[in-house]
Amino acid sequence: MTGKFVNACKEELEVRNCGFAHLPAEEFVKSQWQSRTKSIFFLLYRLALAIFFTGVVINSMVVAVERNEFSKYFIYLTHWGILLCMGTTLMGAVLVMIWYFHPEYSDKICSSDEMPNVFKVYWMLHNITLILSVCITIIYWSILHNDTMLVDSNNILIHACNCVFMFLDLIIVAYPVRIWHVLQPITFGLVYCLFSVIYYAADGTDRFGRPYIYNVLDWNEPGKAMVTVVGTILLAIVVHMLMFGIYKLRVKIYLRYFNHKPIIPTNSTLQLQTGKCDGISMVYGNDNKAFTIGTERY
Secondary structure (H helix, E strand, O other): OHHHHHHHHHHHOOHHHOOOOOOOHHHHHOEOOOOOOOOHHHHHHHHHHHHHHHHHHHHHHHHHHHOOOHHHHHHOHHHHHHHHHHHHHHHHHHHHHHHHHOHHHHHHHHHOOOOOHHHHHHHHHHHHHHHHHHHHHHHHHHHHOOOOOOOOHHHHHHHHHHHHHHHHHHHHEOOOOOHHHHHHHHHHHHHHHHHHHHHHHOOOOOOOOOOOOOHHHOOOOHHHHHHHHHHHHHHHHHHHHHHHHHHHHHHHHHHHHOOOOOOOOOOOOOOOOOOOOEOOEOOOEOOOOOOEEOOEEO
């Protein structure tokens, strides 16, 4: 098992896996576990997740307004993270809706030999959001949280549910995790780090009037702040590798227990094409490969 995982890591470290090339592109609008090309359950899940995170963002803003802290709302990495959760899940829901309700779009995706740019953007956002959510939860509850901080519903939603639901999403979706993509959340984190430096230089304060956003990122003590930055980068790498391992486990479970091969008629002269979408049967639904391939029926 360990040897196979090491070999998988070596394959992932090839230069070709640095970018966003991946086929079939339809995996970005499908669940790992659906048996048909289009799934109403996955669509409803995508919509529910987007609505949930939109509600979390609205609730967090309302709480900030009620506490007269909204002017400081956008300085916190937690809020950057939850806004990313909302944006990513909304984008995912829109893509699945278009895929589900517009056959011409589905056909275009299936016949394309290159992944659409919008899928690449979505993939990057999901990579960043997943790792950021897990890191925020770990850092908050292990380092930042203390007895003076309320553990109310808003706190749970933005510091725990973000991690739980993004992790759940990783288990449900069909697209891969690439090791090299750890550079994306790290870059995002460095952007926030730069923001915190600029905010400090501009005499910015936190919601309590202190000259920093987080006490572990206090640029009055640059050595301490740099330890936090380096530690967070290392944490992101570890978390990303764990997510890669979970992705590999997800695929392994699917292939072993859920990937039931369709029966192809022996008199068929057509070949299934790797990376192409399954056809749609008027009788059996979207995934009856025995009677449909692409848009052709026989």
